[in-house]
Amino acid sequence: MKKLRTIGFDADDTLWHNERFFHLTQKRFAELLADFAEAEHLDARLLAAERRNIGHYGFGVKGFTLSMIETAIEVTEGKVPSEVISELLSAGREMLNHPLELLPHAREAVEAVVESHSLVLITKGDLLHQERKLAQSGLGDLFDGVEIVSEKVPATYARIFGALPGGTGAAMMVGNSMKSDICPAVEVGSWGVYVPHALGWDLEHALPPQNARFKPLDDLSELAALVEEIG
Template sequence: MTRALTTIGLDADDTLWQNEHYYRLTEEHFRALLIDYAEPAMISDRLLEAEKRNLAYYGFGIKGFTLSMIETALDITEGRASGKVIGDILAIGRDLLSHPVETLPGVGDVLEALAGRYFLALITKGDLFDQERKLAQSGLGDFFDAVEIVSDKNATTYRRIFCKHGDEPERAMMVGNSLKSDIVPALAVGAWGVFVPHELTWVLEHVEKPIEAPRFRELAEIKDLPELIASIE
């Protein structure tokens, strides 16, 4: 009998463990460093503009974020940011690379329930070393049959991964907290897309919910994933 679902991809940051929370704390620290030059809201706006510009150059992750903070500091201070300020920005960027890994509630139980029954693939984007560090420290690595750390998540990414590791996208599912990166492109190649919102999501990951897509699902908590999968099977 042909199974309806054989492969499950899961996002990492803010799906399996906390991530955006640490970026928000770092941004608060960054605003404090520049408080003598601009209002906090303006600093955040300028930083977001820099991040948007720099995605094409630096990609996603902490290194690009740190470079965007430096660029923003030079912009706001009109090149007068001191060496100490630049050094402080580099320091808070490094701190992001060593923050503790806090897995989200229910994640371990869900992975234990699914491992062995489905091919589990961790599909995440960002800095290679940082994502590898977080996976190792999370203690979740043994649950996964494959780990894909990619530069971006789009339809081409999911088609490649689900064809490489599974039985084509039509028998695959992607689970994550970002509609833009995890859900919409997975749906575009015929996979299931399960949206598990996180209370903090980077503004650049916001898009409209694809509520008309027949394979779109939304869960309040990841603990409900096995039950949803059972209903599909």
């Protein structure tokens, strides 16, 4: 019997670009509020707002937009011009409507394992936005299942992988977030394959697990060889 039967893929910044649009919008946010605070101070205040709002708004563009507006109100002591609020709302809409761009080797990596393993897309964020991005990616038909979740914790992988043939021990999670994709998957006994991305969100940082099932790669072009090696 094969050691590996199920491969889970993260979506944002694993299969397609995402974080760079947040960085560009955050730069625009700093420019709009340059008369009220320095960019470094704004970044820190925005990150604090995102951290406390995750439980209310979840992950994704909509929560990020609301956190920008909240931060703008705070740093201006309620004096933020309505034009700035309008610009922030417009920036959020632009992020939601931005054309999707696959990362290098993404399609090839998924296609290389689609015939031999069951594939599941596991991503968090806004349901409508993630569904739209998956449709635009052209990868949707390659997955046997799609899970859009509010959080990625050990219980998430125990539920998803545990219900599939072979359970968590015969599953692999591929992603760019050590905190959300790798550590919780390894904790429940799955392989965790870390594929780094140049841009990262501060709230997704974590130390790599000290476990033989943790497998770092340089990029997705190396995935097929690793899957074959595991067997």
